[in-house]
């Protein structure tokens with residue numbers, strides 16, 4: 061198991077952020093003695109859903125899924141124009157098989173997925189079937205100007221072990237000969253180039269460890285030690301998350317897949333910590349009712365497996381008028397239920413210290429990107445700004461503190477189509 065000592069965690073986090081072969085070898089020199097659980101060559105035993113992570117993630121005492129602690133995002137461009145060839149596809153699948161063989165599919169081994177952008181699918185003469193809900197990314201609030209990620213593919217690597225995500229990255233890029241004892245006989249370097257690399261971490265202790273000298277976090281180390289996120293609270297309660305079943309595309313050529321919105325949000329938490337007290341932070345992040353009724357203790361572990369937001373949704377306008385504030389979760393929840401009360405979005409967000417700036421990588425899975433867009437619109441709370449105290453970014457959830465820097469949309473196909481799929485849901489390979 062991972063040696064969780066603070067110095068070791070800080071070292072591995074720095075190594076993930078720095079990346080590169082040097083970081084990896086430094087990391088391997090200091091790798092924990094416990095072996096990394098091995099993967100399998102029985103590929104058919106792996107689930108068809110690339111996004112099936114929950115049953116192999118750690119959970120807390122309440123059964124809430126804990127996203128793996130260390131993460132790397134690789135934004136990749138195909139090195140050639142036009143549709144991919146069968147050779148490129150075969151190479152890609154073989155490179156992915158190295159990861160399957162090397163690491164157990166679990167938070168102690170490696171969890172990963174690959175998604176493809178709308179721009180990638182434009183390489184083909186035909187279009188994606190209409191029912192695949194994958195628009196180009198766009199600004200989702202009247203007050204943001206993000207850069208749009210339109211690279212062909214996004215590989216997302218996640219593990220509780222920093223040495224694993226680093227080594228997996230190096231294996232994919234052909235920078236190591238072996239990954240967890242498995243020969244790296246094929247890699248992606250002849251097929252893709254890396255346009256961008258982003259990293260992150262989440263889990264109790266990690267944001268606090270990373271907070272000093274980080275742009276966006278004020279002096280005085282205000283992030284509570286036990287908080288999994290920079291803002292000082294837990295998120296992702298089981299009952300406030302969609303199930304993996306719910307976010308899975310259930311028909312058509314990409315059945316078994318899902319869509320992924322990936323945002324990056326810069327955080328500026330000076331006023332969050334220096335001007336607000338815990339009462340107001342709870343009001344802004346959860347709801348005024350949560351603050352008034354004292355529902356949240358500390359980082360919110362006492363909430364169990366349910367944030368309790370459903371009881372606060374209908375009173376939002378009244379809250380705006382009487383408290384002068386509306387809550388972030390309260391606003392978002394308005395658009396996050398279907399007619400039967402099911403939650404629509406599966407959020408798996410994690411923090412980042414890339415470029416010494418505090419930010420949040422926000423992957424959200426849902427059946428179609430419009431579900432995400434609707435929730436984000438509800439979170440904007442523009443409809444509540446006729447109440448005099450609520451302005452577009454002030455007293456309006458956490459909008460004063462977060463700034464969208466990047467947005468991208470991706471289709472995460474089922475595993476059988478994970479290597480450069482066609483728009484019709486095929487993946488023909490040379491040599492078959």
Ligand code: HEM
Pocket residue numbers: 289291293294295296297300323325327345346367369388389390392393394396397403405407420422435436439462
């Ligand atoms: C730094 C940024 C953010 C932080 C710290 C944060 C934190 C939280 C917390 C603490 C909750 C309540 C607990 C829970 O249900 O997980 C919550 C709920 C939620 N947040 Fe965020 N969030 C952030 C950004 C976003 C963004 C960008 C979206 C995009 C739409 C979003 C969507 C949601 C949704 C859908 C819920 C669940 C509401 C429901 O119960 O349906 N959050 N968030």
